[in-house]
Amino acid sequence: MKTLKAMRVESPLGNITLLASPQGLCGAWFAHQRHEPAESEQALWQHNAQHPLLEQAALQLQAYFAGDLDAFDLPLDLSGGTPFQQSVWQALLTVPSGQSQTYGQLAKRLHKPEAVRAVGAAVGRNPVSIIVPCHRILGADGQLTGYAGGLWRKQALLKLEGHPIALPSSDSLFPE
Structure with missing residues (x-):
């Protein structure tokens, strides 16, 4: 059994749990996101705020939300999914x-x-939200559809990235 290290970080869109295996980052979930691991699985994780990969992921997420990072550079472990x-x-x-x-x-x-x-089902099961950018996949007519973290987050992420999709206007990108 792999030893998994976890860290919780704050973001403008809510808390994100990061998870690392010895091979790389294998999880990034918003709190209460659909398809997040069960509490019984989470209980086996070792929380470690000083884990180098998790620290790097947190720094890159911070830079991303500040608008200073377009692409993440982190080792990933996507082995938790089927080959498809x-x-x-x-x-x-x-x-x-x-x-x-x-x-x-x-x-x-x-x-x-x-x-x-x-x-679509595989996109929805993406275990590494934001970093593996499933939020960039839209419905056939270009509409916002399906996002395990909530459509409002998908909208905010696309807006943050300067996506040309016509998004409803709002006073603030991120909720208070």
Whole structure:
């Protein structure tokens, strides 16, 4: 069994739990995010605020939310997914900040144009939110659809990245 190290960090969109295995960052979940690990799994994690990889991830997230970082540079451990999920998560890493793709476009890039729903399910199960940018995947008509951390967070992340999608105006990017 892998020894997993965890750290909780604050962000403008709520607390994020980071998780590292010996191979790399394997988790980043907003508090109460859909598909976050069960409490029984979380109880096995060792919380370590001084873990070098978790510290680096926290610093990069801070720079990202400040608008100073477009792409993360962290070793990732995506081995917790099936081979298909891993291929989808790897493909997500190629969608640049400020851009997007639809679920259908992503399925075609993976040479599985008939697997749009399966691609969508894999995107939704992405264990490393923000860093593996599943928020950059939109519905067929370019609309915001599905985000395990909540659509308001997806909207805020896209707005932060300067995405050209027409987003509803608001007084503040982040809720108080």
